[in-house]
Amino acid sequence: MSDTKLGVGVIGTFAWADKAHLPGYKAHERVDLVAVCDVDEGRARAAADKFGARKVYTDAAELIADPEVQMVDVCTPTHTHLPLSLDAIAAGKHVLSEKPLHTEAAPAFDAAARADAAGVRTKLGFTFRYxxxxxxxxxxxxxxxxxxxxxxxxxxxxxxxxxxxxxxxxxxxxxxxxxxxxxxxxxxxxxxxxxxxxxxxxxxxxxxxxxxxxxxxxxxxxxxxxxxxxxxxxxxxxxxxxxxxxxxxxxxxxxxxxxxxxxxxxxxxxxxxxxxxxxxxxxxxxxxxxxxxxxxxxxxxxxxxxxxxxTLATPWPELYYRNLVRHFVDEILEDRPQxxxxxxxxxxxxxxxxxxxxxxxxxxxxxxx
Incomplete structure (x- = not known):
């Protein structure tokens, strides 16, 4: 296993990010948590302090444009999942999005096709697979x-x-x-x-x-x-x-x-x-x-x-999301099947x-x- 780390940026730092997504990144030795972003700057700074992110943004576009961010995690309200994911794909970034990607199938199929065309990897937050x-x-x-x-x-x-x-x-x-x-x-x-x-x-x-x-x-x-x-x-x-x-x-x-x-x-x-x-x-x-x-x-x-x-006593959001994060990061860094x-x-x-x-x-x- 190489020492290469994956630069990650997380958009959205509210409850589910705090108890599931961000603990997963903090626990993975191959993650460089580059940045977090939230419309509430105070909440974003608190998350950065708690989980060790090096940068804080209040504008998602700025996080996506950050050259150190290789993978974008979208943990925001449902109606924002698709547009933020598409922006990340267009910028050549790998994307993890909370589910649902969209409340209709056709736009989700389109996003999957765009990711394939751009050569980036995607993962949807289906927690229980992990x-x-x-x-x-x-x-x-x-x-x-x-x-x-x-x-x-x-x-x-x-x-x-x-x-x-x-x-x-x-x-x-x-x-x-x-x-x-x-x-x-x-x-x-x-x-x-x-x-x-x-x-x-x-x-x-x-x-x-x-x-x-x-x-x-x-x-x-x-x-x-x-x-x-x-x-x-x-x-x-x-x-x-x-x-x-x-x-x-x-x-x-x-x-x-x-x-x-x-x-x-x-x-x-x-x-x-x-x-x-x-x-x-x-x-x-x-x-x-x-x-x-x-x-x-x-x-x-x-x-x-x-x-x-x-252990099996670890709260389930953290238990399963640690597994999800570990799988996605390793898929990207080791070129494993998606x-x-x-x-x-x-x-x-x-x-x-x-x-x-x-x-x-x-x-x-x-x-x-």
């Missing part, structure tokens, strides 16, 4: 250890907005609040779709049901409860191109802790369940069974599957769009290859 338990399952499927795959079930459900007085964030100003607004299928479903695609291959067709359960909520930045019909929960069925079957469920109002992700895979030789739920100081568990020994047992993965300096790119984000959004259409038209929707 769970050690999830990565074990993906490798077990790919190697054939679980045999022919019959069923893949994905859940992301927690009680984040079970309390109507807990402020709901990121409701678009122009949203039609008297109509069902896709929400859990976008915020949570995109993660599940990515995991289910990565593990089981391409989706063939989907059908879904979306529902609002709590019609009045407090919305961040507004006074009192407001009537807003977000999709609190979505249930979907999946027909894989391989012939496997899948189910998907997202919920903002299911009792339980964060992040509330569970993936279950059943094959001809065995089965595995990854449960990514922070409980009793453990962030995840992995259970496995075979057709001969069909009582599920806990599988403890070796320390080598964890990012250096972490994984979890903007193209994956575009395909996930394409399937989110299909689930929404399936609900609205009450029918199965085929996924274009």
């Amino acid at each position: 769970s050690p338990a999830i990565r074990w399952i993906q490798q077990a499927v790919e190697s054939g250890e679980l045999g022919e795959i019959y069923h893949i079930h994905g859940f992301e459900q927690n009680q984040q907005w079970l309390d109507p007085d807990y402020p709901l964030r990121q409701v678009a100003p122009d949203a039609k609040r008297d109509e069902l607004i896709p929400s859990s299928i976008v915020g949570y479903g995109s993660h599940l779709i990515d995991l289910m695609r990565w593990i089981g291959g391409e989706f063939g067709s989907v059908v879904s049901s979306m529902k609002n359960f709590i019609p009045e909520r407090v919305i961040r930045g507004e006074e009192g409860r407001q009537r807003v019909l977000i999709d609190d929960g979505t249930v979907g069925l999946v027909e894989y191109a391989s012939g496997a079957q899948g189910t998907l469920q997202t919920s903002y109002i299911a009792v339980g802790n964060y992040p509330g992700v569970e993936i279950r895979v059943y094959g001809s030789k065995g089965a595995a369940i990854a449960r990514l739920i922070s409980e009793y100081d453990v962030q995840e568990t992995l259970m496995v069974a075979t057709k001969e020994n069909y009582e599920f047992r806990r599988l403890d993965l070796p320390e080598s599957t964890l990012p250096p300096g972490t 994984e979890c790119t903007f193209l994956d984000g575009a395909k996930s959004q394409q399937i989110v769009d299909a689930f929404i259409l399936a609900h609205r038209e009450r029918r199965w929707v085929d996924i274009d290859a």
Whole structure:
């Protein structure tokens, strides 16, 4: 391993950057955290002091133009992900963007194509791909250890907005609040779709049901409860191109802790369940069974599957993002194959769009290859 370091600039230093992105860069010995940027200069300077960034910007364009910055991390509000990512691509910088890259698939596919044309690498912030338990399952499927795959079930459900007085964030100003607004299928479903695609291959067709359960909520930045019909929960069925079957469920109002992700895979030789739920100081568990020994047992993965300096008691945002950052930095510096790119984000959004259409038209929707 060489001593070469990657110059990184992070745009956005608020909560998620502070507890996930920036700790990942600080912990990686091959990262030179060149700069941070935030519209709030005080917040940016505090982040620079905390995580060791050498420069502070309040203008994203200036960070992107900095010749020492080789990779740009976009950790900003959703509507800014695509334009900032495109600016970085145009400047010849590698890009990590929080998800979603865009709330429609076509612009995300375009961004992926532009990155390829520019010869830069991309990664989308699908945090849960970097769970050690999830990565074990993906490798077990790919190697054939679980045999022919019959069923893949994905859940992301927690009680984040079970309390109507807990402020709901990121409701678009122009949203039609008297109509069902896709929400859990976008915020949570995109993660599940990515995991289910990565593990089981391409989706063939989907059908879904979306529902609002709590019609009045407090919305961040507004006074009192407001009537807003977000999709609190979505249930979907999946027909894989391989012939496997899948189910998907997202919920903002299911009792339980964060992040509330569970993936279950059943094959001809065995089965595995990854449960990514922070409980009793453990962030995840992995259970496995075979057709001969069909009582599920806990599988403890070796320390080598964890990012250096972490344990399963490390808070999940930092645990998984340290892994994500380490993979992306090493992909760039060592010219490794890309994984979890903007193209994956575009395909996930394409399937989110299909689930929404399936609900609205009450029918199965085929996924274009």
